[in-house]
Amino acid sequence: MAQLTFREAIARGIAQEMRRDESVLAIGEDIGAAGGVFKGTVGLFEEFGPVRVRDTPISEQAILGAAMGAAMTGLKPIAEIMFSDFFAVCWDIVVNEIAKSRYMTNGQMTFPLVIRSGNGGGLRFGAQHSQSVENWAMMVPGLKVVVPSNALDVIGLMAAAVRDPDPVIFLEAKALYASKMEVPDGDIVDTLGTAKVLRQGTDATVVALGAMVPKALKAAEELASMGIDCTVVDVRSLVPLDTKTILREISATGRLFTVEENPRLCGWGGELSSIASEEIFYDLDGPIVRITTPHIPLPAADALEDMAIPSVQRIVATVSQSMNA
Amino acid sequence: MTTTATVPVLDLEAKLELYRVQVALRQFEKRAYDLFLENFVKGTSHLSLGQEAIAAGFAAAMRSDDYTFATYRGHAHTLARGVPMTPVLAELMGRTNGLMAGKGGSMHLTSVEHGVMGSYAIIGAHLPIACGAAWSAQYRGTEQVAVCFFGDGSTNIGAFHEALNFAAIWKLPVVFVCENNLWMEYTRTTEITAVPNPAADRASAYGLESIIVDGNDVDAVYEVAAAAMTRARAGEGPSLIEALTYRHGGHSRADPGKYRPDEEVAEWLAKDPIPMYHARLLTEGATEAQLVEIELSVAAEVEKATEEAKAGPTPGADLLMKDVWADGGSAWRN
Numbered sequence A: 001m002a003q004l005t006f007r008e009a010i011a012r013g014i015a016q017e018m019r020r021d022e023s024v025l026a027i028g029e030d031i032g033a034a035g036g037v038f039k040g041t042v043g044l045f046e047e048f049g050p051v052r053v054r055d056t057p058i059s060e061q062a063i064l065g066a067a068m069g070a071a072m073t074g075l076k077p078i079a080e081i082m083f084s085d086f087f088a089v090c091w092d093i094v095v096n097e098i099a100k101s102r103y104m105t106n107g108q109m110t111f112p113l114v115i116r117s118g119n120g121g122g123l124r125f126g127a128q129h130s131q132s133v134e135n136w137a138m139m140v141p142g143l144k145v146v147v148p149s150n151a152l153d154v155i156g157l158m159a160a161a162v163r164d165p166d167p168v169i170f171l172e173a174k175a176l177y178a179s180k181m182e183v184p185d186g187d188i189v190d191t192l193g194t195a196k197v198l199r200q201g202t203d204a205t206v207v208a209l210g211a212m213v214p215k216a217l218k219a220a221e222e223l224a225s226m227g228i229d230c231t232v233v234d235v236r237s238l239v240p241l242d243t244k245t246i247l248r249e250i251s252a253t254g255r256l257f258t259v260e261e262n263p264r265l266c267g268w269g270g271e272l273s274s275i276a277s278e279e280i281f282y283d284l285d286g287p288i289v290r291i292t293t294p295h296i297p298l299p300a301a302d303a304l305e306d307m308a309i310p311s312v313q314r315i316v317a318t319v320s321q322s323m324n325a
Numbered sequence B: 001m002t003t004t005a006t007v008p009v010l011d012l013e014a015k016l017e018l019y020r021v022q023v024a025l026r027q028f029e030k031r032a033y034d035l036f037l038e039n040f041v042k043g044t045s046h047l048s049l050g051q052e053a054i055a056a057g058f059a060a061a062m063r064s065d066d067y068t069f070a071t072y073r074g075h076a077h078t079l080a081r082g083v084p085m086t087p088v089l090a091e092l093m094g095r096t097n098g099l100m101a102g103k104g105g106s107m108h109l110t111s112v113e114h115g116v117m118g119s120y121a122i123i124g125a126h127l128p129i130a131c132g133a134a135w136s137a138q139y140r141g142t143e144q145v146a147v148c149f150f151g152d153g154s155t156n157i158g159a160f161h162e163a164l165n166f167a168a169i170w171k172l173p174v175v176f177v178c179e180n181n182l183w184m185e186y187t188r189t190t191e192i193t194a195v196p197n198p199a200a201d202r203a204s205a206y207g208l209e210s211i212i213v214d215g216n217d218v219d220a221v222y223e224v225a226a227a228a229m230t231r232a233r234a235g236e237g238p239s240l241i242e243a244l245t246y247r248h249g250g251h252s253r254a255d256p257g258k259y260r261p262d263e264e265v266a267e268w269l270a271k272d273p274i275p276m277y278h279a280r281l282l283t284e285g286a287t288e289a290q291l292v293e294i295e296l297s298v299a300a301e302v303e304k305a306t307e308e309a310k311a312g313p314t315p316g317a318d319l320l321m322k323d324v325w326a327d328g329g330s331a332w333r334n
Helices: A008-018 A044-052 A062-071 A084-089 A093-103 A134-140 A151-163 A212-225 A243-253 A268-279 A302-308 A311-325 B012-037 B052-061 B075-080 B085-092 B125-141 B152-156 B158-169 B200-204 B217-234 B264-269 B273-283 B288-311
Strands: A002-005 A024-028 A053-057 A075-084 A114-119 A143-146 A168-173 A180-182 A196-199 A202-207 A230-234 A237-239 A256-263 A289-293 B066-072 B116-121 B146-151 B174-178 B210-213 B239-242
Touching: A008 A024, A008 A044, A008 A075, A008 A151, A008 A168, A008 A180, A024 A044, A024 A062, A044 A053, A044 A311, A044 B075, A053 B116, A053 B210, A062 A075, A062 A084, A062 A093, A062 A311, A062 B125, A062 B158, A062 B210, A084 A093, A084 A114, A093 B125, A114 A151, A114 A196, A134 A168, A134 A237, A134 A256, A134 B116, A143 A151, A151 A168, A151 A180, A151 A202, A196 A212, A196 A243, A202 A212, A202 A311, A202 B174, A212 A230, A212 A256, A212 A311, A230 A243, A230 B239, A243 A268, A256 A268, A256 A311, A268 A289, A289 A311, B012 B052, B012 B075, B012 B217, B052 B174, B066 B075, B075 B085, B075 B116, B085 B210, B085 B288, B116 B125, B125 B146, B125 B158, B125 B174, B146 B152, B152 B158, B152 B174, B158 B174, B158 B200, B174 B217, B174 B288, B200 B210, B200 B239, B210 B217, B217 B239, B217 B273, B273 B288
Parallel strands: A024 A053, A024 A075, A075 A114, A114 A168, A143 A168, A202 A230, A202 A256, A256 A289, B066 B116, B066 B146, B146 B174, B174 B239, B210 B239
Antiparallel strands: A002 A180, A143 A237, A196 A230
8 A cells, every 4th residue: 555646646557557568658748757747647758768658749639649540550549638728729639530530430440549638627727727628528429538536546547548449538637636545556457437436325415526526525524414414426437427326326315416617518417417307307306406617717816716616615505505495 | 851762663564553543543533423413422522533643653652551541532542542442432322331331421431451541521630640650650660651641721720730740850650742732622722821832831841851743643653652651661750742733623522613714724634644644654665455445444343333332222220329439339328
């Protein structure tokens, strides 16, 4: 066992897969000797050298085009897009090329690649370096979307993403990079498309993703002291979506609250609400409530950003008000 | 940088094959157009009529395991790599015996087994992807080369510049081929480009040699292609080649191309690569009978492909939900 930060877990997960498989390569801006702007690739350059851990120019289309071309010819690239906001300058490669090409070619091509990216707010970076884009990625047929919430899951889900034959968008919550936990030694391999029940309760089910997961857990503790016993589910994987686990946990309590960092419109919670309404409507004992960032660009000032992104206090207040209504 | 590669001289047999390929591309696309008028070919299509020498010349210089990256104007490049006519025509007609069972259509022809790694319909997008295939070949040490074809219009999009710089700094075995047909869709390229030669004049910005070739002369295309491929295989990095040519028709099937001056069209029709090559081969020892025999056998091939494509079944619902994922399915939840 070792204490590991979320950012150290990223490098460990990548290294684990690079040691196992020579066709796994890492590329991105400043990921080599510099170790990544968020220090998520520290040590990889030293261990695997400049051929397998390669710095690129600030050319996001070239980075992802290179990953795609390499994947279709037998390699398993892990490409970094430094901030997920930058997907906007290379979204064509992601959506039109990577996501569609297997289907368009009637299965002639396979794209075993991972695109990792720092996602979300909390660092006071302002609107162009803070947004949560999981909803962008989720709505594109042909992309798998993974959002870990802790260091252990980072390693296991990174391994699962690298080993998966399909393109995986791996979103790293920037607010969690410094978070720490005990992680066992040795290889860790998880499974895509599996949600985790982190806390079992009887009154309400709180479903959260990424940086919202620790907040949901903290809120659940406070709610418990107020007499509201919550289940907390970590979604972990938006595509494939583990609806079996999530719906089972909603049915068990009869109430669903989602906690989403993405701006409100078309957030993953909207889709989950729709599925719950269609499939377990008669198990519900009250309205489905979504707790999200409002439909605004994220402001820079700490006071404003803290108001925008769901907080422990907002989760507690929203759940308790709704449960006591 | 100088061109040091020596290019193998083509014998008459090889040149007759270059003629056959060009004639096949021409006759195939004329048939595709006829079938569009008869409503057998749906959607859109972009023909390479007049530009066949580029596809034929490059394909002849490529190894069977090299990679082709084409655009939405990709019928010629696909066929030139040896993909049979029937699946290509059937793809245009949306039949299950199509190259991608009808799921891709005219603009996305792909045949991985022939090295045709896709036809891309977002301008410029495939230049970075070709870099990726070249990077993969470089890493695996296979001496494969990626050849990426695009139009003059692609030179003004960001992906072109990202890819050129990327290929140059990583010394990737990729050959970028700009088919300059003088018109970006409906607008004259020189009117919307800062330099007269949209690719060649940009080469120096990426430390590359400025190369312009007569894209209607298949022998010249072959020579410049073979030299670039040799450099790429030797680890000398990418090349950027501008091939001057002209499309005989409009941009797409919906475009009669009336914006082009009559005298310009006439001038380029006189430089049609196929009659030019026909005449040259006669001076180099081929007989008229040999060339006519090639034309007739191609015509028979086109006829057969037409019948086979028309006989192909239309796709059923079983194909609709297939192959989003590598497991063959499309499930996004359990």
